Amino acid sequence: QSVLTQPPSVSAAPGQKVTISCSGSSSNIGDNYVSWYQQLPGTAPKLLIYENNKRPSGIPDRFSGSKSGTSATLGITGLQTGDEADYYCGTWDSSLSAAWVFGGGTKLAVL
């Protein structure tokens, strides 16, 4: 069981919008910044969002991030078939066993 909870899968049609949630606790999301990663099939993860809502250079503004309390959300608008991938949230956990934690991942299907 992952410390951060994500839905196993989401789906939407091309051109539509989808959101992926990431739920944690006061010791992780509630106290630290969240980042999001996209993993296309057979490839390494790639940074999509950092510090809750910032996009690295080269990431289109179709991707957005937000955080409220102990939950974070990744939003993707104008869905494309190329967005089909696994998406992971991650953050630092400041509990006694301080460590980096990932969500279990969400598979996005663009139908």
Place this chain on the structure above:
Amino acid sequence: QVQLQESGPGLVKPSETLSLTCTVSGGSISSYHWSWIRQPPGKGLEWIGYIYYSGSTNYNPSLKGRVTISVDTSKNQFSLKLTSVTAADTAVYYCARQVGPSSRYHYMNVWGKGTTVTVSS
């Protein structure tokens, strides 16, 4: 730009030690944290631990006692050793650069392509 490349044996016997190296090219290993992350077949990502270029480390509590991460700044490399491996340690192992002014800001902005390690006799 900075690139990372994992290397090491693709097959390790049960109870033996898994050893991998990550070579950093296109930039210096100094001034950053460097992480190992793994992904078992069909499963999600698991953070193994990181090392700061100065040598300080932080490990996933679930693997503590079996993991050692070291750095060789002269070679621009950092390494992973995982002892007493079992089939559960079979995974794709990634190295990554972990950045941010402090732990609470951290994120991984550069990843290697990953290397598959199978634990089997």
